[in-house]
Amino acid sequence: MVLNMDSTIPIYVQIAEWLENEILNGNLKIDDKVYSQYKLADMFTINPATAAKGLNLLYEEKILYNKRGLGKFVSHEAMTIILEKRKEMKLKGLLNEAVQEATRLQVTEEELLEMLKQIMKESKGE
Amino acid sequence: MKVIECERLVKAYCSMKALDQINFSIEENTITGLIGRNGAGKTTLLKIIAGFWRGTEGEVKVFNRSPFNNLEVSMNSIFVDDMMSFTYTLNLGEILDEAKAFYPNWDEEIAFALLEYFNFNPKQTHQSLSKGKRSTFNMIVGLAAKCPLTIFDEPTTGMDAAVRKDFYRALLKDYLIAPRTIIISSHHLDELEDILEDILLVDEGKKVLQLPVDELKEYAVTLSGRTAVVMQTLQDKEVIYKRDVNIDNCSVVVRNNFSHEEVKRLGIQVSPVTPTDICVYLTNQTKGAIDDVFNKS
Structure with missing residues (x-):
């Protein structure tokens, strides 16, 4: 899984889509903890702020939920x-x-x- | 917390102003790309921030202090460029050993691991290195120093593509382990943009814009299609750059602050503009376009 850096789709949207695919194909299940912004930054060689933006996108769409201090998790309705x-x-x-x-x-x-x-x-x- | 604050900073050389009333600030623990054409004032700005030079007018604050001649600032910052000079009486290994005494956060392990990774012989002297190797060594010093403010002025000069790629990865990994404020000036924005958080674009000693990279990517779009059709949609748009493809067709770069559906329905193609291209268009000081030079004859 490599991001398409030349794509017209912003990197943070690609990160969000990649995480969605991980949920769709069952690699991430309900109540699983998703990668942190730092882990994503390391995996894709991107700035952690960009990774955080991708995570937040999914949080706003209620695909992920927050556990304070623990990170983000896959929601039941994801x-x-x-x-x-x-x-x-x-x-x-x-x-x-x-x-x-x-x-x-x-x-x-x-x-x-x-x-x-x-x-x-x-x-x-x- | 703001690590750097510049207010109406001016640096004048005789009648030429390298920096002309520049205002900006940089937040703690961010990676900022300083972008600008040749002679835009990037190096001048970085040297003033590092405390090497003094501004002519205005105010600079680094860690809330005036950086010029300030021990606190120089202890907490490092300025890396291709002119870094080290004593010729020490070899590379000894230089790294000595650096420990200068920088409180010096990471000896990383320094020697990188030295080995990039195939240096620790017994070599800095003067005997090639241009690219010298840049690579300076970069190692810049990373290992782990200074709260790390400044790279065109760090990739002379590096080949593989080393540049390794450098960006090393920089990001090291930043994830030890977050700090990093500024990099570079002409390779396309290679660098993914690891940056913000971009500061300067031109003729002034700030053109300062934005998160993600927002810069969506800052402008290109509209291309039949000239007559494209022109009639431009009234309420901010035009950044215009180019005629041929007599009937043109492409225009505009600010991306409108709904695309409307223009798409008119058969106009809407495509994104890369940060590199936006920076080029926004700092276009040339008279007309390069095509005009050739069209005259």
Whole structure:
């Protein structure tokens, strides 16, 4: 797991997304302690303030909770919140891009839907 | 707590002002990148903070004291650059041994471990080192001193890419173990930005901006698309830089303080601007653009 330093996504958002992935794939479970800002700074060679910003992002979204003096932990609702957020933000964003590209290429709605169905069928078939 | 406070600091050489009423402060235990073009006043500023030089007007406070000729400040700070001179009567190992007497927090273990890691022969003299090796050795002294205020003035001069990468990692690791206030001036902002907390951008002896790196990354965006379309969206925006791609298309760098959806709907491409590029655009003192020089003929 390496961060993409050239990406258009700010590092602290990438840190937050990486932690979300750790929760999604089960490496971090409910009530597990997550890495401290210093540990994250060391892991990714980033400033600890940047790492703290990533952690805070997840705390504000209630994916993590605080235990005073002990650090941040995975909340009970973490999984649901992440899944909802990803659907809302990422999937919609990707679809938006697809629609814009389709318009540029003069692909009709029917054609686009047909392509989508085809792709879903193919991915299920595998 | 503020470790450094500068108020209306001026440094004048004859009629030229290297620093012109510069105001800023630096918080304790942060890593700040001091960025600016050649001749912007970076070294002058750092030497005044380190207490090597005296300002002409205004006030500097380091650990709440005026740094010039102050023992307390010099004991608690170290200034590292490629001009650092060590006596030629001692070899590298002996220099590190002696340094212990000067710096109360000196970390002997780290000093010799780094000396070995970077393949130095402790019996060599400082004068016999190549430019890059000399910078590397100075960096070792700067890290091992563990001074509450550590100043690096272009520490990576002459270092190859691998050593620079090791240096940034070493600096960060050492900072995590022993947090302290660090200022680094550098022309390699792209390599350095991830380990920085704040950026202080200076130009012509003045502060242009001082921001957390994360905010600087979102400070500006590039709008590119058909010139006619882009131009009509610019009215309420702060333009930083403009470049014509060809007759019909242009790209404009603007302050990132508006909703992107609106311009995207017009078919304009919105892309981020790296901190390095923002710093270049904000300190553009050249007349026009480099293209203009060639277009004249």
